[in-house]
Amino acid sequence: MGFTTPDLPDVDPDEFLKKPLMERIRILNLDWVEQGFGAPRMVHCIYILKLVVFYAIAGLSIALATSGLPAFWHVADWWNQPIVYQKAIVWTILLEAMNLAGSWGPLAGKFKPMTGGILFWARPGTIRERPYKWIPLTAGDRRNWLDVGLYAALLVSLVVALVMPGVHSASLTERLPDNTSGLINPVLAAIPIVLLVLIGLRDKIVFMACRSEQYLPALIFFAVLPFTDMIIALKLLILIVWVGAGVSKMTKHFSYVVPPMVSNTFWTPKWLRRAQYRDFPNDLRPSRVAGFMAHVQGTFIEVAAPLILFFSTNKWLTLIAALFMVAFHAFIISTFPLAVPLEWNVLFIYAVVFLFLGFPAWDGYYITDMSSPWLTVAIVIGLLVFPVLGNFRPDKVSFLASMRQYSGNWATSLWAFAPGAEEKLNRVTRSAGNQLDQLIASGYEPNWAEITLQRTIGFRSLHTHARGTISVLLSRLPDIDSRSVREGEFLCNSLIGFNFGDAHWHGPDLVEAVQDEANFAPGELVVVVAESSSLGGNVQRYQLVDAALGVIETGTFLVSDEVNEQPWLPNGPIPLQVDWARSAV
Template sequence: MGFKTGDFPPVDLETFLDKPLRERLKALALHWVQSGFGSPKMIPATYVVKLLFLHVLAGTALATWTSGAGPFWDVGNWWDEPIVYQKLVLWTVFLEAFGVAGSWGPIAGKFKPMTGGVLFWARPGTIRLRPWRRVPFTGGDRRTAFDVVLYLAFLASLLAAVLLPGVPSASLSAVLPDNTAGLVAPALLIALYVLNGLRDKTIFLAARGEQYLPSLVFFAVLPFGDLIIAAKLLICAVWIGAGVSKFGLHFTNVVPPMVSNSPCVPAKWLKRAHYRDFPRDIRPSGLATFMAHVGGTTVEIITPLVLLFSTNHWLTLAGVALMVVFHLFITSTFPLAVPLEWNILFGYLAIFLFLGFPAWDGYGVGDMSSPWLTAAIVAALAFFPVLGNLRPDLVSFLPSMRQYAGNWASALWVFAPGAEEKLNSLPHRPTENQVDQLRAMGYPPVVAEITMQQTIAWRSMHSQGRGLFSVLLKNVPDLDRRTVREAEFACNSLIGFNFGDGHLHDEDLIRAVQSRVGFAPGEWLVVWVESQAIHSKVQRYKVIDAALGVIERGTWKVSDAVAAQPWLPDGPIPLDVTWAREPDPAVRTTA
């Protein structure tokens, strides 16, 4: 792999696409083990440049310059300045909401253009996905001029909050009498955050509202001391929630393909060590299990608890250092949703909150102004993670705090020959299908197709992928001649964002596309699976025909999925069909 030259799968371009699907999955999964996506080094280098200049340098320069805490290169002068902390959070939200932070660029399936976000959400007529049908004034799935104005007002209010000076704060002056910078008071911004989210859940999730909106509420309503303690509770809720979500069988399957895709792990032997017996058995090895549940689960649960209650400087320093290294490691792997800005910000937040305002200086959990306030904040922060783990169908995996857990709602899209082209007729869409984006960049058609098929091989390396392919093998007898797409990538080109949340490409999106394009029965099939509930041993799937709706529901045991090889050499895993639509003899499906 060179700076401009990628590591393309070693396959015969003339015959590869004629092979059965499972043979293709095997070849591409084995290639992923040692090379990941095979991106040239210029791709992660581009992300590093974006991260350093757009997020770190521009963000700190704006935050310090507008707060009187500069110059930005004098870190010792501003690292524990409260208003700089607030503005760095707001700048990160702006970049996320604009579409140039997470889910950006080729690693997220955005090739040409590399930005989604604003190109979709500032354009009337694009697809809008409301979160709840019962909320009044949110009906429909078409973005209106009102939605565009609301979104642009949200961006403008974020920029204004970053650029304007702080307002005086009596509670801050009482604690830090020499501080004259004040604090940000984002009351209007909170209203715009919520209104945008009620109109379009995609924008809310892209702006990481499950984590940043509580921060803004704390900024607006809490006195300074309580604000800092509440922020500590919030970041620990994120860490601990993510750690708890890694219990079970899914997460071990996440680590090996993530490490394999890391440009910072150049040694192929180390990548192979995360698999049991490459190339015969590429299920996770003991090393992968250790990395997942010691380096991941244990660190994310134990370390935040230590940080919350420690009154020892050196223990706190060690805990902060561990969490910074944790986030730097995730950043170094360039995961497919590329949440790089989020990870860098969280590393800084750990330093600011627990070293800048340590528990022994009056910022411990027991120092909040009221124990009832502490209880209310803890309950509020725990509500969606608890509900989302018990009823994942009701809550996105992001508010459920299941980042990187491997327990995701997921889907595969299957098109009859030539049917995928219909998506390019979608009105007001600022992009084309990803395979067409690659062709427009000069990729030969067969190379573009194999590049996109690498994403379904990546999905097969995760537990839910084996179940999804099992459902396909059961329901689509002519699967080998159809086009299979990874829905997380594909929906990016329809709505401008995805972070691994299958709720962004469920029946709502399929209905919205179908109403505009009009697929015939059998032309576009979707196999979709919900996240596993924490108390359940199964995942619930459905098969959706874009023209007919849901045609089958069922379950599979997660233990069966993780026991299988990605390419299912022993055939589909066992499925329990709980309901199936009776075939309509008057309907002729395309096959």
């Protein structure tokens, strides 16, 4: 792999593109095992520089300078200052809201330009997606000046909360009499809350891009709770994020997440990459090594260590648990996952140190130290509503709000274009061109640009759900080998400026919105969308959508069938149960 050049598959591009789809997938599966996405190391350096210089150093410098605290290298003077933690969250929300944090850059399918977000969301006429159609005053699927105005107001409100100095807090002074920095003005925390809610009623894209499922509760705690209650509530919030994510990984899906993630880590030795699979190159199901990494080093630690952090009153035990969680998030950062939520993981590392070592349970910040047990119960119930609902009714709640990060159990889609039809996407109002065109503009030869996009199908097929979605395409599209098949999570970044592993953004609603301008003829664009399985469930529901005709088939397939097959389906499509079919494609 070169510093500025990608590590491409060892194939003749002309001959490779003539092969049947499943043979291409097999080749790309084997290539992913040993090379991952193959991005130039320069790309990883860009992400590291963005994370260290722009996010950490610049963010800290702004927070410290506006709070009357010394420069960032005087760590002992600021690491446990409450206003610094508050402003770190506000800074992170601001960057997420502009799409300068997660889902940014080439590893998220944004090649040229590398930013989506603000270029789309501050522009009327771009696609928005309402969360529920029954909400009044939300009809339509394009942003108007009201949406742009609310979005701009949100950015301004976050900047104001970030740069304004802290205000005196009696509850803070009572616990920390020597503190002179104060806290963020509760009113300045309340304004983004209102704007996020208003935006969220009309547009789930911006709402979830801001990671509102985690940061909105934090803003609410800043706005309404006295200091001690605020700290304990923030601990509860991060505990539920961790444990919720850990519990959601107790499925057949998660073991299939770790191998492609480890394979995409450029510093991982080849022997360890191959060791993730049962019998490379013949059997690419997860090995025992992968199972151990997934469910012992991953799931067990993600559940056990946070519970120890939260409930332990022993200093050494708490320190050990904190080190485990710091290492956990550092490992995720080191893998450069394709949604690249690097800033989120750095914030969580800081949260571990600030919340559990800066304000430990034995120093008056235990769950029983909250001012009212009823307040504790109300906060716990409020934080658990969406994770519980989303795990049992995944069709109703985004996997982010369900706290199912990296579980491998998320809604997914594949888009299949008839030859030449993908070009019609350029009719859609947006701030980026097709990803194929972006890659060519970045210097790729056209065939290598095509193969680079197809690599994402190889990546997706290493996960459980792709065995099902690909089976639907193979069963329903006799011309599948001649079609351009695109991974929905990757593709939708060029259409809406964001995605984070959830086909709730690139399912039937997006297809309908795209069709308004692209005007595909029947059969030119066919999309298969699969919903997550419920917690403990064995069934995934799918929809087959023709852009011109709407939903043309619904049905189910079984997780147990998916996990028993190779990613390239050598035995043919897995069994499908058709519930309803409109007509043949």
